[in-house]
Amino acid sequence: MSQQQNPPQQPGWGGPQRPFGQPPFVSPPPKKGGAGKVIGLGCLGIVGLFVLIALVGAVVGGGSGAGDSKSPTTRADDKKAGRSAAEGDKKVGGEAKVDKKVVVFKVWGTAPAGALGPLNITYGSDSDNRDGTFKDGxxxxxxxxxxxxxxxxVTAQLQGSGDIHCSVTVGGKTDKGHAAGDYNICSAQLSAGLLGGWG
Structure with missing residues (x-):
């Protein structure tokens, strides 16, 4: 009868020993970093940021369509009253010269006086609001x-009835609004560009 021999002990090990003839235990390789995923998500985030900026710019700047009154052209109501869309313009040699250092606010139309007067007018900027007075239409x-x-x-609220128009002009760009009847509000607003500035 032959006796089974125990495998030789490895020096320096105090714990359990591996069976003789078995390869030593090798730990699994470390997981690879998700560099590709991180770069992909980073690129997607940048594209998403540009899309978000474009959407905010479109909302803040307002869109323009065929029926929009956002252009600085003269409307039929303005022609009847002999007004240009941007009254801050000065005629020089038959052409309008725009004063880019002035903001022009206008309200015009019919507004019978109510309990608080014909209109409640407010105009100005994000940091400076003022009240206006409506006289002679x-x-x-x-x-x-x-x-x-x-x-x-500029905003103008009717006091029960009327038909009014309003506009704000900055550097040759004009935004217009309209309100009719009841206590409706005419509102016009121009915003600075996406990166700021008016020119």
Missing amino acids: EFKATLPLDDDALYFD
Whole structure:
């Protein structure tokens, strides 16, 4: 009868020994970093950021369509009253010269006086609001252009009835609004560009 021999002990090991003839235990290789996933998600995040910026710019700047009154052209109501869309313009040699350092706010139309007067008019910028007075069917005011302003706007609320138009003009760009009847509000607003600035 032959006796089974125990495998020789490995020096320096105090724990359990591996059976003789078996390869030593090899730990699994470390997991590879998800560098490709991280780079892919990073690129997707950058593209998403640009899309978000474009959407915010479109919302803040407002869109323009065929029926929109966002263009600085003269409307039929303005022609009847002999007004240009941007009254801050000065005629020089038959052509309008735009004063880019002035913001022009206008409200015009019919607004019978209610309990609080014919209209409640507010105009200015994101940091400076003022009240306006409607006389003889119109209101007009100018303010110096503040390059740090985020927007300039004018609002006029009817006091029960009427039909009014309003506009704000900055550097040759005009935004217009309209309101009719009840206590409706005419509103026009121009915003600074996506990166700021008005020119």
